[in-house]
Amino acid sequence: MSGPFEFEIIPLSGATASELELEAAVGEFETEFEIGELGEFEELEGGYPIGEFETESGFGEFHTGLGETEFGPGEFEAFELEAPVAWEVGKTLPECPPKPQPVDCPRPGTQPTAIIDYFDFDRSDLKTGCHGLLIDEIVSRLIQSQSSSQPIRSLLIAGHTDRVGNDDYNFELGRRRATAVLKRLCARLHEKKPGLARQIKFQLTTCGERQLRATSQLSRRVEVFLPAPPRPKGCPPFKERIRLHLKILVWPTVSIPTMLKSLRQVYEPAGFLIEVVSCEVLKLTTLEELSIGCPDPAQRCHIMPCANSNLNAEHIALFGNRNNVGANEVAVYFVRQTDPGVLGICDHPPGRPGLVVTADATQWTLAHELGHVVGLSHVLITDRLMIDSSLGGTPAITNPPPDLVAAEIATMTASDLTLSC
């Protein structure tokens, strides 16, 4: 393999820049050299190091984060990262098209499959947390579709900016953001399903500042579009879909990907495709410990399946955070705890469908509460998703994954929140 070529160094959750130490081997010279500890690098940009080093074969430039790294003119046989396991080195990305097909910016109003927003100002680096989570969701969807009768063979990635800066600059910045998503997506796809990336046509575009959103943070985004399923076939094997938006105040103990995987284990065999459209980290310190007490003791409180009234001001305020969330889409709020304590609760103000999941939630709590949101009530059977509290709720589920029965599926299908494909 000859340079220059590209690779990625991806900081995983919890990693800090100062932990990184790199070693690389230059094949031609059979020489190992140590790039060094991060402290030796000249500067840190956005928390990631940028550095330069010399090899016996020439001069190299080192730029981590999701930046590109070019080595030359030497040939590299190996590149090893000597660092805690919290870091990983991506391989070169031979599967990814170096020049994806350029296309026009999608028309305003076209519904994206995923919205990756909150890029830092004037930056194209992906962030840990929500960005990786959404990209992994797209990767899973691509892989899963291959075994269906409607395999996804193309996708469009569109980069956007806020209004600061001139048109030309923002056009280029949007392209860089879209490229960063494309690269990460390709890398993850290659990791999870080697060979699949070659079968997918990647289209890339930049809209610059042409399609602004309500705030600068929401405008600084990349939108990913999967092709609309042909009608009237829909999206077999699914009959309907539910669009979720994650709003994270506190990361739960059971990981969100685990909760989503568990959700799909129950909903997808019943014919419901789960789409995670957006993910937002909400800095709402005051609501991390949420009061869900009913303000009016004379009125009924927490009526099953989901109350829309007698909610306190704090509870209502949380559900006011609906960036990106469409009218018939569901917001999922992750908080530390509630008073009184629940693992999850589906009570929501009228017209703002959503649910709350707390940090101690089980892998099934999200699925259970979503079941309430789409109309399901508790049942007195322990191997069902909607297991009643008197039996211990989802911590007491027997024979997982828990079931949905035909009558429940019919109720869910009738909900406004289950959308046609």
Added chain:
Amino acid sequence: MAISINQLRLRLGADEPSYATLTRLGPAILPQLGLLVTDRSTYVAANAASLAGMIGSEQAVAVLERAVQNPSPIVRTAVAAALARVQGPKAAGLVSRLLTDRDKGVRKFAIRSATAKPNPAFASRIAALSQNDPQPHLRALASQALSRIRRV
């Protein structure tokens, strides 16, 4: 109605414990709640504290005194919130103690409980929070609480 501690634990560990139903079991379950506030599951322990507060009575305060020793801020937050529902000097002492807890969630609900049961003895600590709490929203909450307490 009698209920075993295992049954109580099961119900308090549910996604949405039925506090209304469990409250109807009355003070008879407070000894069990006293044990459950040290449960290995902080969720169960916190909910046991909440339920004790809903049941009320002198014995409930004893349960909360035990719960407040829990190292988990989740449990102490539940205690701080439960104290809004119980009366008496011992309860006031617990509120006063939790106003200076290191966890912001605990302080938030302690301030609210102090507001629900205004007591001049809280004034100096709440005044300090209104000036010095590192969380701006807690400084604001403490200021509101202070004006209410001073009216008492």
